[in-house]
Amino acid sequence: MSTLYVGLDVHRATIVIAVAEEGRNGEVRPYGTIEYTTGNIEKLMRRLAKQGQDLHFCYEAGCCGYGFPAGSFPSGCSKQAYG
DSSP: OOEEEEEEEEOSSEEEEEEEESSTTOOEEEEEEEESOHHHHHHHHHHHHTTOSEEEEEEEOSTTGGGOOGGGSOTTOEEEEEO
């Protein structure tokens, strides 16, 4: 199974998302921006999980990111917060 790396830049009102394919030459691309609501976060996680890849998340844990609802991540994925 391949791996998809997901970066979340958490702001007060929005979350900017980027994804990177597995491997040294994996493609890195912007995925989009969503409004920072629990419903939108859960929808994003469900959409990414449907792709059937192992998911690895990294998100900013600054003043906005610490409140990120960690329970929104799909079960079995890895996650790492950076401040």
